[in-house]
Amino acid sequence: MKRGKIGYFFIAPATLHLAIFAIFPMFFSIYLSFFKWNLMTSVRSFNGLANYVYAFQDPLFWNAMWNSTKYALLSVPLGMILGLLVAILVNQKLRGITIFRTLFYIPAISSGVAISILWIYIYMPETGLINSVLGMLHINNKTDFLKNENLAMYALVFMSMWVGLGPKMVLFLAGLIGIPASLYEAAELDGASKFRSFWNVTLPMLVPTTFFVLVTSTIGAMQVFTPVYIMTQGGPNEKTDVVGYHIYVEAWSKFLIGIASAKSFLLLVVIVLVSIAQFKILKNQMEGYSAS
């Protein structure tokens, strides 16, 4: 391998770009979180830790944090289970199986705004797709899913499973294909049932895939924005006011730049801590399996 300075020439554009559009903004955001500012004035007044104190005492911020946590706790495990089941399904040797794989991926490549608008109509009372089907079955078809305090969050979670299936399926499928057939043959020789070999071969071998899917989908779920912005605007009664949307409103409707920066930094800390916790837990799992 060649040594020298030419390497800097190759990485210069990307590194400069990274510095300007990722690293500097990161620190600038922390800096802003100590100031009181409304974006319009040229003067920013230093505010010490007041923005953080405000954030900690703001019940709407905690409500938003809880809503995002609830969204992640529901949509991530349900989405992963569905993804794994569908991956097993499309891993069968069947004629035309690639057509199903393609179809199952399509919701994931769709535009977030288009999907959100589509699902507003799907969830509408009486004429919406779900209520039309219920009406044909002579079941109550007047539920306004997105305006019902008890249902709106679940409506968003259900939609997220529909949208997020494709990538999870593909990742689990890659994991399944990567499991050496010899392991299953060995399990069969030991007289293991299908269920046992799934439990003792498939699942342990999928731990690295599971880890990747878990971490990336949790990060995504904690930052969900577009469906809430388009479909519920945080309503009804702040029941779907997730933290990504809450911070957006603080910054871009109320122009509380310092407070919004403090809150997004707190969100980042939570996301990093959750990712580290997931890493620790699954690392123990992996070591546990390789030891046994």
Add this chain to the structure above:
Amino acid sequence: MKKLLLYLVLTLLAVFLMAPFAWMVLVSLQPNKAPIPTLEHLIPSHPAWSNYSLVLFEQPTLPVGRFFLNSILVTFCVVFGQLIVSSLAAYGFARLQFKGRDWIFYLFLGSLMFSGPVTQLPVYLIIRSLGWLDTYAALIVPGVSSAFSVFLLRQAFMAVPMELDEAARIDGAGDLRIYARVVLPLSGAALATCSAFSFFAVWTDFFWPLLSTNSSSMRTLEVGLSVFKSSYGNTNWPLQMTATVVVMIPLLVAFLVSQRYFTKGITIGSIK
């Protein structure tokens, strides 16, 4: 028997995943301003294809055709820019040695964690201080390099045998030549994967174009669609669904063309 059951489950699942799209298309063909039809009347007796020309060309306040062109221009520039900037960096990280290389590469990896909501506001301020708000520069420049592309291409470039570089060097080739004539041509699949990922990320990006533009002539399709929704929200469903179909079709075509690069993802790049 088992096969039949499998096909049944797969078909049910496909119906669950595809029904919303079918419904979207059928509503888009209802007469302009018609209410949402009941299921029995979902298939229009006279499909209103004119909705499409209405949405694309005849909305003076909502120039969907213009949104479309903006999206094409912005996506093309970002994808092309990313291919060049990220592949140059990936070549440096994968095949050259210099002081601090690994350390700088970890910065790229780390930035994947904290992109998004935390950095959007400062990026907005940077673009504002450059006077770029509501211009193509605002939509394009922040996207022309991506840490993810650098990472993906670096993996692919590392799989190209080093001996090829040595041979080219003996023939008197410099690094730029090796990059352009040896490494890039052997990494076609990775470059395609990279383009596919960034195409979909840019075309469907919502948050950044929403913040950085405000005149309707600068909106991309994705943001334009949300404006369309606020204007037609609960009054004109067929037109609303027509606009949604217009946004979806390029994505669907692009997916069908590029899907093999999608599913291969990060694992590709090894030459045989």
